[in-house]
Amino acid sequence: MVQDGSRQTKIIATAAGTLDLIPASADQLRGIAHYWPLEVVTTTDDPDRYALVFQSGEREVQGVKLQSADAPEPGAVLVHDRNRALIAAALPYYLSSGHLGVMMPCAYYKVKPGGMAETGFALFVGPDAASRPEAADGVRTVYDDRLGVGATAMILDMVTAIAAASRELRLPVMTFVGMELRSRLDMEGLTMSFLIQGAVAFAVRDPIEEADPLWEQVVRSGFTRLLYSPLRLAALSSAPPTETPQI
Secondary structure, eight states: OEEETTEEEEEEEETTEEEEEEEOOHHHHHHHHHHSSSOEEEOSSOTTOEEEEEEETTEEOEEEEEEEOOEETTHHHHHHHHHHHHHHHHHHHHHTTOOOSEEEEEEEEEEEGGGEEEEEEEEEEEOOTTOOOSSOSHHHHTTHHHHOTTHHHHHHHHHHHHHHHHHHHTOOOOOEEEEEEEEHHHHOSEEOOEEEETTEEEEOOSSOOTTOTHHHHHHHTTOSEEEEOOEEEEEESSOOOTTSOBO
8 A cells, every 4th residue: 555645545466567546536536426417425434435326216327238148157257257357458448439428337247047147238327418429320329318418429439449358358248139228226236347537547346356357457458557436336215415425
């Protein structure tokens, strides 16, 4: 650890080199809150930790689910780990697209009956209202009405980034049997490791596991440092009261 005022920079050693996880400032987190569809609030047990609200009363954040065919466990576990690595490798490809809003690419794992499991990607976005798709046709705007103007372009660029990462790592992506809008509860088992806001990638996994091979992939993708803020997932029965601390 390296002290950074009252916070700490975590240095993670990997076979590819070291990665510095630098605590994100409140201003940097406000950038996330500006675009996230619902609130970003403090957690009750630690006011220095924040949670992304996925459900607030009857409002719920939806994402695009890229679902693979069900597979037996434990093979599905290997697919899930591969999906996490592909997201890490996809970060620089997506960043090159220059989107201004928030993108949270997650791997998910959903247990099914009979020893089977469903795996895939879940893409959650908070687009920038001033951003426009490159082409105003049905393909480029299919998700905009539900998720906001520019959402479709963000999602398709992340899918393209994951495909580029799969070619780079020679890890073929499983064939998707669906690409649909779904709520967080429909996907279960979300692994939230990274969040991108504009030109900045954040590590958001809570807690940090230094032995996770994901960090080596991050370094191999060209990163020597990332901003870090542990973000949890929250669901509120109603909109938070005005006294609830928010970013």
